[in-house]
Amino acid sequence: MRSPGFKYIDLFAGIGGFHMAADALGGRCVFASEIDREATRAYEANYGLAPRGDIKVIGASEIPDHDIMFAGFPCQPFSIIGNRLGFADIRGTLFFEISRILEAKRPPMFLLENVKQLYTHDQGKTLRTIVRTLERLGYKVSHAVLNALDYGLPQKRERTLIAGFLNHAVEFSFPGGDGPGRLEDILEPDEDVDPKHFASDMIVRKRKAKHESGSRPGIWHENKSGNVCSYPYSCALRAGASYNYLLVNGIRRLTPREMLRLQGFPDKFRIVCNDSQTRRQVGNAVPVNLVKAVLKEMLLREAKAGRRSGKRTA
Template structure:
């Protein structure tokens, strides 16, 4: 396999990088990364040995080393259905144009972009139309996009995201097909979980009342105790996001000795379980607080999906490299 130089923009905790690392192995050499969140930078450095550069808007393209592949999971809060859908009216939404600037200046062989599922439909499709037009018409790349679900790639989480892959040359590309392997919540659970992850009886009672109010109003929102033999809901933050994936864990509660926990043995997911839901290996190091790590995991990506797409990209680029160059026909 040919060698590739990569840059990791809006890197978060390195989920996209990890997927490409797993796919490319020694053929991958990361030459640049950026992330503005200090806590994410701590986690990134602990796991990859490099400290990401900060604000990409202040980095000139000339100061970025030459590279072959650009990776970016650009800020999605501005486009998420969990937020206010402000899109390009939100400052975070304009970060796409920083990516476009770097692609235009550096002209990589290919790029990989990730965002929320509803990015394609935001503002009646006008946002995505602008992105597509910029990448194809202005920058001259062949663009492919598709929504993929993490549960179709061996993860116990229902998480749909849109993925965009572009090539400098006109190349035919196919996104990976779903895997047959299916996992459940039971596959990612830790044993002997600390008692502090269990809800107090008072808080659980509050959640029940809150859910009842929403049900009476037909809002359909409230806490959810997962069926361990099924798939988890999408990891989300904000509001009652952490209560959308609760677990009943009688064994851990009994061993923890906690006396003020709820009588139903309901607990939150641990940071390690959240990482497992995203496909991070247990060798991935937790270097920040449990609250910060859970937030980082929820904001990250499904690593096996990234790996599967990366393998397809490498296959496509390898086939392009090995294809014979045809001489023009002359009469």
């Protein structure tokens, strides 16, 4: 379903995983914020919109009205000092910026994303604080851990998704997906890959001495204890280490384009930063296919309730 004209804001925008998904469903970005200069450069080159910087210094009155807020916010511990509301104080955290803007702008929907570990962070207290804060603002809040593997991508990437609807009584059911995508559709032929991405003979020999792969194509993964395994999909790309951990068929690193594809970014996405910046940005991004599936369901639900675009209930 396309939902022409819905307006959205993209907080902690990175390289725009939310943006890519929302535009494919007919959305229009009216505001983005991202503090990292290189990510901002990539975002502007791809979407023609320059994100504003640090969200902490942007007043809610500077942000246009919108139908949905997206935010893939960094996870931070919440202080238990200043417990004036009966649960942990969120002031000083980046989540506070989300609640501050929701309180002022009251969009009908929001979709937040974070690492899977948010579920268990501080024995679940962090997630509980987030949910209660959002409920106090009048949102019906639903959350789930979803895996990119279930949404057409050959990457095991589990993420916490938190969806909110203003003044709804019933919980949102997150949609299931159509299963994993195929590595064959992601990988570039070895002969087209720049030799700089190939591992040294020594690394290849060491890996092959430890492991015989049953999957071809397969992504080999070495864990912290040095154990090597391989799968017909990639383990989660990470902003820091994935370049060293993951080897295509045990012989070469993933190219930046392959990493983007593993996150669901189409090849029209222009790579304007260097390899290490792009790897970091892709490792931070939200999987486009996953967001698209969830957003599509959210828009359908809101359309059924007849409240989207202009029919604000707040």
